[in-house]
Amino acid sequence: MPEKTRIRPAIVELAITRAKEFVRESEALFWVFGFPLILALALGFAFREKPPDRVPVAVVAGPNAAQRLAALQKSPVLLPSIMSEQDARDALRRGKVSLLIEGADTVVFRFDATRPDAQSARREADDALQTAAGRRDVVVTREERVHEQGARYIDFLIPGLLGMNLMGTGMWSMGFTIANARMKKLLKRLVATPMRKTDFLLAQFLSRLIWLLIEVTVLVVFGWLVFGVRVNGSILLLAILCIIGGFSFSGIGLLTASRARTIEAVSGLMNLIMMPMWLCSGVFFSYERFPDSVKPIIRLLPLTLLNDALRAVINDAAGLTQIAPKLALLAAWGLITFMIGLKVFRWQ
Amino acid sequence: MPDVIACRNLRKYFADVKAVDGLDLSVASGECFGLLGPNGAGKTTTIEILEGLTKPDSGDVEILGLDWRSHDRELRERIGISLQETQLTEKLTVFETVRLFRSFYRDGYDPEELLRDLSLDEKRNARVGKLSGGQRQRLGVACALVGNPDVLFLDEPTTGLDPQSRLQLWDIVQRFRVKGGTVLLTTHYMEEAQRLCDRVAIVDHGHLIALGTPAELIAKLEARNVIEFTSEPPLSQSVVTAIDACAGASAHKGGWLLRVHSLAEAVPQLIAAVEQEGAKLVSLSTHEASLEDLFVSLTGRELRDA
Numbered sequence: 090m091p092e093k094t095r096i097r098p099a100i101v102e103l104a105i106t107r108a109k110e111f112v113r114e115s116e117a118l119f120w121v122f123g124f125p126l127i128l129a130l131a132l133g134f135a136f137r138e139k140p141p142d143r144v145p146v147a148v149v150a151g152p153n154a155a156q157r158l159a160a161l162q163k164s165p166v167l168l169p170s171i172m173s174e175q176d177a178r179d180a181l182r183r184g185k186v187s188l189l190i191e192g193a194d195t196v197v198f199r200f201d202a203t204r205p206d207a208q209s210a211r212r213e214a215d216d217a218l219q220t221a222a223g224r225r226d227v228v229v230t231r232e233e234r235v236h237e238q239g240a241r242y243i244d245f246l247i248p249g250l251l252g253m254n255l256m257g258t259g260m261w262s263m264g265f266t267i268a269n270a271r272m273k274k275l276l277k278r279l280v281a282t283p284m285r286k287t288d289f290l291l292a293q294f295l296s297r298l299i300w301l302l303i304e305v306t307v308l309v310v311f312g313w314l315v316f317g318v319r320v321n322g323s324i325l326l327l328a329i330l331c332i333i334g335g336f337s338f339s340g341i342g343l344l345t346a347s348r349a350r351t352i353e354a355v356s357g358l359m360n361l362i363m364m365p366m367w368l369c370s371g372v373f374f375s376y377e378r379f380p381d382s383v384k385p386i387i388r389l390l391p392l393t394l395l396n397d398a399l400r401a402v403i404n405d406a407a408g409l410t411q412i413a414p415k416l417a418l419l420a421a422w423g424l425i426t427f428m429i430g431l432k433v434f435r436w437q
Numbered sequence: 438m439p440d441v442i443a444c445r446n447l448r449k450y451f452a453d454v455k456a457v458d459g460l461d462l463s464v465a466s467g468e469c470f471g472l473l474g475p476n477g478a479g480k481t482t483t484i485e486i487l488e489g490l491t492k493p494d495s496g497d498v499e500i501l502g503l504d505w506r507s508h509d510r511e512l513r514e515r516i517g518i519s520l521q522e523t524q525l526t527e528k529l530t531v532f533e534t535v536r537l538f539r540s541f542y543r544d545g546y547d548p549e550e551l552l553r554d555l556s557l558d559e560k561r562n563a564r565v566g567k568l569s570g571g572q573r574q575r576l577g578v579a580c581a582l583v584g585n586p587d588v589l590f591l592d593e594p595t596t597g598l599d600p601q602s603r604l605q606l607w608d609i610v611q612r613f614r615v616k617g618g619t620v621l622l623t624t625h626y627m628e629e630a631q632r633l634c635d636r637v638a639i640v641d642h643g644h645l646i647a648l649g650t651p652a653e654l655i656a657k658l659e660a661r662n663v664i665e666f667t668s669e670p671p672l673s674q675s676v677v678t679a680i681d682a683c684a685g686a687s688a689h690k691g692g693w694l695l696r697v698h699s700l701a702e703a704v705p706q707l708i709a710a711v712e713q714e715g716a717k718l719v720s721l722s723t724h725e726a727s728l729e730d731l732f733v734s735l736t737g738r739e740l741r742d743a
Contacts, residue, residue: 093547094536102540106529113528273524281490281520282584283513284541437490 099284103292107266108299120261121304125254126311132250132373133243133316143168144210147177149191157190160221164213188214247312248399249372251305255331256366256392258304259338260359262297264346268355277437290431294339301335302328309403322402326409330402333416334395337423341391344430366392391422439502441466441588441619442487447496449482449643456482457493458643464636469610469620471634473627473728475738479643480623481521484592487621488518501587514543517581521592525576527566531557534565535579542584555579555609571602578609589613591622595629607633627728639732646735651728658726658734660684660696664703666721667692668711676714680706687733692719694733696726 097105111117145168148157154171161169169190172180180186181199187207189199196218200207270276279289305328312318320327345362349355369376369383370392379387387393398415401407409416442464449457456479464470472480485491487498489505489512498505500512525534535548552558555575560568568576574594581589591610595603610620610633624630630637631651639647639654647654667690677686677693682703685696697703700723711718732738 094539094549096536096540099540102537106526106533106537109533110526110528270526274520274522275524275526277490278518278520278523278525278580279541281488281513281518282538282541283510283543 100288100292100295103284103289104295107292107296111262111296111300117262121254121258121300122307125250125304125308129247129250129308129311130315132246144188144206144213145170145186146188146190146210146214147172147180147186149174149177149189151191151193153193156221157196157218160217161190161214163221164217166213167210167217169214190214243312243316244318244404245375245400246373247308247316247318248403249396251308251331252334252370252392252396252399253367253372254304254308255301255334255395256338256363258301259297259335260342260345260363262300263293263339263342264349264355264359265352266293267343267346268349268352271349271435271437272351274437280436286434286436287431290343290427290434293343294336297335297339298332301331305331318403320403321406322408326412327399327402330395330398330412330416333420333423334391334399337391337395337419337426340423340425340427340430344426344433347430347434350435366390369393371396389418391419394419394422439466440464440499441468441501442470442621443497443499444487445497447483447486447498448494449479449486449491450494455479455643457486460496460640460643460645462638462645464619464621466619467614467617468635469614469622469633471630471637472621472623472640473625473630473637473732474623474640475625475732478640480625480640481592482643483640484590484621484623488516488590489513490518514584515586516588516590517584517586518590519574519577519581519592519594521596523577525565525573525580527564529565530562531565531568531572531576532561534576535583538580539583545584546582548583551579551583554612555582556605569602571598571605574598574602574606575609578606582609582613586618588619588621591620593623593625595624595626603629627732630728637728639728639735641732641736647731654728654731655726658684658696658731660698660726660730662697662700662703662723663726663730664695664697664700664707664721664723665689665692666695666707667719668714668716669719670716672710672714672716676710680710682706685734687737689733694730696730696734 143166146161148154148161148169148171150171150173158169158171161167174191177186177189177191181189187200187204188210191197191199198211198214200211202208267276280286309320313320341362345358346355349358369379369387370390372392376384376387376393388397394415398412398419401412440463442462444460444462447457447460458479460483472483474480482491486493487500489500489509501515503512505512529537532548532552535551539545539548549558552561555578557572557575557579560572565573565576578591578594581591589610595606598606607629610622614620622633634651636648636650637654638645647657671691672693674686677683677695680695680703682697682699683695684698687694695703695707708718
């Protein structure tokens with residue numbers, strides 16, 4: 090008599106089979122692991138540490154041009170060149186130069202005031218020309234440059250990418266699996282068994298958990314090795330934060346997919362929900378730039394809560410008490426959406 | 438002995454169609470009961486109501502003496518279901534799938550043993566996505582059987598299968614019955630109903646139009662054989678029904694289906710009638726009366742085309 094197969098509890102079986110299914114889905118693996126790494130690499134190099142680029146400026150050809158060019162070349166931040174008036178205007182219009190310097194005796198600065206680099210180029214050019222003409226500074230000043238780890242763009246970016254990835258994979262894995270199972274009538278077949286419905290849904294999250302931890306580790310180690318982004322706070326707290334964040338987005342994913350009948354409908358809904366958070370929740374740039382009136386709302390979005398907490402732990406070494414309110418709100422998002430999702434869930 | 442499956446005055450209307458329209462059924466313990474009817478007759482809606490997956494608009498359902506509304510979980514433990522079009526997860530293997538389904542039940546078969554019983558052990562480690570239609574269907578039935586149910590519901594279990602796979606499936610159903618199980622299946626193959634079922638209910642447009650053992654139902658035709666013939670020009674109905682041995686006639690593909698008591702009497706009469714009308718016989722064939730012919734005689738339509 091051969092040995093009998095050991096039967097594990099349904100929730101364990103569901104989680105294991107779901108995890109196996111995921112490993113066997115090569116496209117999914119790319120979106121979870123490959124995509125965020127490629128994104129981090131591309132953005133990391135785009136914003137890598139280097140001396141600020143010199144701002145190109147045009148000096149319109151004329152009697153004073155050579156003299157002005159010499160003065161401007163002394164500035165460490167300007168890249169001046171002499172152009173004919175027509176060429177210079179074209180270059181300014183096309184954004185090839187930020188500033189155009191013309192005029193006979195009175196120096197005329199022509200530039201687009203909405204461009205920050207044009208503003209600074211104008212000030213810099215003015216300084217250079219005035220100094221060359223003999224202006225003397227009356228107050229002595231000295232520069233001291235800061236270069237702290239934790240304040241670079243990449244330090245800002247890595248936690249943002251981590252949050253974005255937790256949102257994306259959490260919502261997609263839940264939404265896609267559920268919509269797919271519903272379309273293939275697998276959900277209907279499952280409810281025709283004594284399986285507990287909560288087992289099925291919780292198992293989706295549990296199987297996610299394994300991948301979530303690997304996914305986070307890969308991105309954090311990558312950020313540390315390639316860009317020197319260090320986790321200044323507690324690793325354990327980071328793990329807890331990621332798990333709660335993952336749960337939160339699984340809940341939102343569940344609610345999103347709770348009634349949709351097709352993959353297309355779920356995709357549309359997912360994008361509708363995620364798009365505002367990609368833009369507003371401080372993934373690529375700080376949400377401090379948004380008007381004060383909308384900031385309180387932005388701060389309550391789940392991705393903002395997660396990103397803020399991630400940055401607090403990774404960059405500012407925040408402890409549990411400091412991020413506790415955000416953690417609680419994040420968990421509430423997950424719990425409430427999970428419960429509503431379960432309530433309105435369409436099994437067939 | 439109380440009925441294992443019973444429903445009274447079952448009704449389910451969808452927006453544009455009365456899928457089930459006042460249906461009474463009862464299936465005894467150990468019986469294999471077939472719901473026979475064309476596509477769209479309401480078979481699937483009926484079986485899904487009985488399976489507790491669809492709520493009827495009105496009517497009562499009792500399975501094993503229990504009501505779905507109060508004993509859902511217990512009933513789920515005791516019945517096995519194969520749906521018409523479930524696609525099991527393609528990336529899982531056969532064994533993983535059966536073990537997963539086994540985990541939903543308190544008691545049941547050992548997955549390995551069950552796979553051997555259903556001749557799926559060779560495919561134990563094959564992905565579900567790589568299985569043939571017949572193997573997939575057997576896996577579906579394996580998932581229905583793994584909880585060792587008292588009642589098995591099969592919705593069109595052999596539709597689209599090759600003859601050999603169909604035989605294998607029939608064999609599985611027979612073995613389940615030997616162990617005392619009760620089966621309710623839907624089919625639109627009258628041969629399947631005739632071979633497999635103790636009793637058959639023929640349904641059309643949500644109504645029960647005939648009920649009985651296959652033999653009883655065929656006896657209702659009052660004819661042993663059926664002649665299928667066409668002529669040029671076609672004969673009129675009055676000419677056809679005037680043939681003595683004819684118990685009934687239905688128009689069929691430009692010709693007639695003649696239900697007859699005796700071929701020996703009817704065929705010469707038919708040929709004589711054709712000649713008398715100055716027509717030419719184009720084709721003529723005969724077969725033993727079947728449930729299909731009963732359906733035709735009751736509805737004027739054919740099971741498969743309807």
